[in-house]
Amino acid sequence: MTTSSRSGVVARLVRWRGWIQAAFLLVWLDPLLLRLHTVCSPVFHCYSCPLATFACPIGVLANFSAIHVFPFLAVGLLVVIGALVGSLLCGYACPFGFLQDLVGKIPTPKVHLPGWLGYTRYAVLGGLVLAVPFFWGEGHPLFFCRVCPAGALEGWLPNATKAAIDSGVFVWANPLKLGVLVFVVVAMFVKWRPWCTLLCPLGGIFGLFNRGSLLVLRYDGHACSGCGQCSRLCKYDVLPGGNVNNTQCIRCLECTKCEAIRVGCALGRGSNGEQCGPAGAIRQRRERKGSRLYP
Amino acid sequence: MAGRVLRASIPIVLLVAGAASIAAGVKFNTHEVLAQIEQKQSAPKDLPGGPSAMWMQRGTAGQQGPQYIATWLKETEPQLIQEVTVGGLRLAEGGKIERTYSGDTPSLCPT
Numbered sequence: 001m002t003t004s005s006r007s008g009v010v011a012r013l014v015r016w017r018g019w020i021q022a023a024f025l026l027v028w029l030d031p032l033l034l035r036l037h038t039v040c041s042p043v044f045h046c047y048s049c050p051l052a053t054f055a056c057p058i059g060v061l062a063n064f065s066a067i068h069v070f071p072f073l074a075v076g077l078l079v080v081i082g083a084l085v086g087s088l089l090c091g092y093a094c095p096f097g098f099l100q101d102l103v104g105k106i107p108t109p110k111v112h113l114p115g116w117l118g119y120t121r122y123a124v125l126g127g128l129v130l131a132v133p134f135f136w137g138e139g140h141p142l143f144f145c146r147v148c149p150a151g152a153l154e155g156w157l158p159n160a161t162k163a164a165i166d167s168g169v170f171v172w173a174n175p176l177k178l179g180v181l182v183f184v185v186v187a188m189f190v191k192w193r194p195w196c197t198l199l200c201p202l203g204g205i206f207g208l209f210n211r212g213s214l215l216v217l218r219y220d221g222h223a224c225s226g227c228g229q230c231s232r233l234c235k236y237d238v239l240p241g242g243n244v245n246n247t248q249c250i251r252c253l254e255c256t257k258c259e260a261i262r263v264g265c266a267l268g269r270g271s272n273g274e275q276c277g278p279a280g281a282i283r284q285r286r287e288r289k290g291s292r293l294y295p
Numbered sequence: 296m297a298g299r300v301l302r303a304s305i306p307i308v309l310l311v312a313g314a315a316s317i318a319a320g321v322k323f324n325t326h327e328v329l330a331q332i333e334q335k336q337s338a339p340k341d342l343p344g345g346p347s348a349m350w351m352q353r354g355t356a357g358q359q360g361p362q363y364i365a366t367w368l369k370e371t372e373p374q375l376i377q378e379v380t381v382g383g384l385r386l387a388e389g390g391k392i393e394r395t396y397s398g399d400t401p402s403l404c405p406t
């Protein structure tokens with residue numbers, strides 16, 4: 001194990017991550033009742049939520065695909081954010097990621113799944129967000145918003161509850177949407193961030209930028225003793241020692257507690273962490289194989 | 296060295312491309328949307344392009360109700376974004392974009 005000597009800023013960011021997520025929550029929950037729905041946010045928060053400051057970028061991509069219009073604004077915003085920090089907003093700003101982190105703190109046994117399952121996010125993005133709306137329109141039962149768990153939790157649940165209080169009639173969401181919501185909520189208890197690591201199309205988009213963003217993680221194979229600490233620090237099934245700028249990484253920066261992994265700038269010197277010291281990834285994988293369950 | 300320059304240039308190129316995309320969205324991405332706009336006065340006898348087809352009378356014949364006229368509106372991308380947040384747009388026959396509602400904007404997306 002290597003001792004930590006991280007820069008003070010990163011160490012403080014990691015220590016205060018929960019509070020930073022909570023502060024961002026205030027931004028997305030429209031405390032000033034501005035309802036700026038002409039602008040996309042860079043996080044996964046449903047615009048049907050009675051408290052949503054901005055429009056959801058995934059809802060916008062899906063709906064624009066359905067009307068065959070290229071969403072220059074939404075794409076531009078995601079590219080700019082991705083080019084600057086990769087998936088850092090997943091780790092520090094997204095309310096749906098924060099919710100999963102909070103539920104994950106409930107001490108139930110957590111399973112680890114192979115990282116390659118994260119590629120299903122691209123199937124969701126290509127299929128339900130882009131192709132289904134493009135070819136079959138917004139009325140199709142697999143149109144992404146019709147199955148989205150954030151839409152169910154943040155849009156349907158509060159609005160149906162309010163309608164039930166006003167009119168006495170509770171309107172249920174469609175069974176598929178309810179099923180996905182129940183699945184994701186149950187999964188939050190047994191896996192860290194199941195939605196983010198397996199299914200979220202927005203996390204998939206940001207993950208694509210991890211290798212090409214200004215903010216990068218650097219892995220120093222020479223400082224790595226192969227102790228596997230970084231893999232244990234990563235709750236989200238990324239193997240930081242193998243490829244620290246992985247598309248699966250949500251940039252929580254927890255693994256930077258090991259001094260072999262540092263936050264850097266793509267314009268500066270040093271590797272982007274694609275390579276791994278001989279003691280690194282191979283030994284970590286071997287170790288991970290033997291422990292599928294985390295306490 | 297070449298690798299480092301390439302690695303450093305990727306985020307710069309992406310930033311420029313992203314900023315250009317945002318500028319294009321704000322400035323140029325305008326689309327025509329077919330909307331049913333409420334009309335205060337009664338329907339004119341003659342409208343170019345088929346008067347009766349252009350007018351809709353809400354309610355049964357003879358009843359007084361709001362009247363709607365089918366109008367092509369030019370909407371910018373921010374306006375389109377606002378419309379889709381309430382499920383307000385769909386693709387009509389012939390590839391045209393039309394509003395799913397007439398009169399007041401719905402408050403919620405139906406999905």
Ligand code: SF4
Pocket residue numbers: 044045046047048056057058059060144145146148149150151152155
């Ligand atoms: S239903 Fe999901 S994808 Fe659609 S707008 Fe809401 S959060 Fe975004």
Ligand code: SF4
Pocket residue numbers: 043044089090091094095096097098195196197200201202203204250
């Ligand atoms: S992966 Fe999706 S839900 Fe998770 S933090 Fe990122 S944008 Fe939010």
Ligand code: SF4
Pocket residue numbers: 233234235236238239240244248249250251252253254255256
């Ligand atoms: S690799 Fe590091 S920064 Fe990425 S999710 Fe794992 S612990 Fe967080």
